[in-house]
Amino acid sequence: MYRIIAVCTGNICRSPMAERMLAHALEEAGLGGQVRVDSAGTTGWELGRPIDPRAGQRLAQSGLSAPDHRARKFEASWYDERDLILALDVDHYGQLRDGAPNNAARDKVRLWRSFDPAVSHLGPSDQGIYDPWFGEASDFDASWQMIDAALKGIVEFVRKELDAR
Numbered sequence: 001m002y003r004i005i006a007v008c009t010g011n012i013c014r015s016p017m018a019e020r021m022l023a024h025a026l027e028e029a030g031l032g033g034q035v036r037v038d039s040a041g042t043t044g045w046e047l048g049r050p051i052d053p054r055a056g057q058r059l060a061q062s063g064l065s066a067p068d069h070r071a072r073k074f075e076a077s078w079y080d081e082r083d084l085i086l087a088l089d090v091d092h093y094g095q096l097r098d099g100a101p102n103n104a105a106r107d108k109v110r111l112w113r114s115f116d117p118a119v120s121h122l123g124p125s126d127q128g129i130y131d132p133w134f135g136e137a138s139d140f141d142a143s144w145q146m147i148d149a150a151l152k153g154i155v156e157f158v159r160k161e162l163d164a165r
Contacts, residue, residue, distance in 0.1 A: 002035045002162055004154075005078060006112065007096060008088040011041030011071035012052045013133050013140070015088055018112060018147045020064045025151040026158065034162055039069075040078070042095050046071040052133060058140040079105035083161065086112045086154070088147075089128035113146060115153030 004022065008015035019039035026035045051059075051069040059065055079085070079100055085108045087093035093111050100106035113119050113127040120127075129146045132139035 002084075002158060002165075003082045004035060004037045004084045004086060004158070005074070005082045006037070006039040006086045006088065007042060007074055007092050008039075009041055009043055009092065009131060010046035010049075010133070011039055011073070012046045012049055013055045013131065014129055014143055014147070015039035015041065016051045016066050016069045016071075017055050017059060017140075017144065018086070018088060020059055020066050021062075021144075021147055022151060022154060024064055025155050029155045029159070031155065031158060031162065035158055040072050040074040042074055042092050044073040047073060054132070054137060054140045057137070058144050062144075076101065079108065082108060084158070085109045088112050089130065090124050091128075093124055093128075112154075113150050115157060116146070116150040117153060118149060120153070 006015040006018035016039050019037050023037040026032050049071045051066045056066060085096055087096055087109060093109060096109045097106050100109060111124055111127045112129060129143055132143045
């Protein structure tokens with residue numbers, strides 16, 4: 001089983017949206033049985049809380065849901081247990097890479113939007129997805145669009161990884 005984790009700050013907005021969206025995209029690509037996707041936050045600020053209602057509403061608009069989601073904090077042991085660690089913003093990327101126990105673990109950490117062809121040529125500081133928590137519904141729509149724009153690239157990357165195994 002290939003394992004992917006999406007990581008944001010509190011694990012109530014961006015990363016649970018990304019988790020559900022990627023799981024759905026992988027399922028549609030016929031890879032759902034070979035890949036497991038989950039999510040976490042870099043902090044424990046929202047520990048145990050459900051998905052932000054605005055993120056849940058945005059998922060529902062596309063026929064997805066996260067009724068069982070509970071926020072959790074990224075654990076160091078997951079560096080070994082995950083094949084791909086997808087940071088949603090540049091600060092998460094830095095924290096995850098700095099916290100990696102070795103180079104192999106550090107190499108698993110990628111920015112979500114590094115798979116978006118519109119920004120993949122840019123540096124990490126230009127590939128982040130800002131936190132919609134401080135905004136309104138339109139900010140969640142913007143996050144959705146940025147998450148969505150990278151899905152095809154992530155699915156193709158995972159397909160190549162699986163083929164190489």
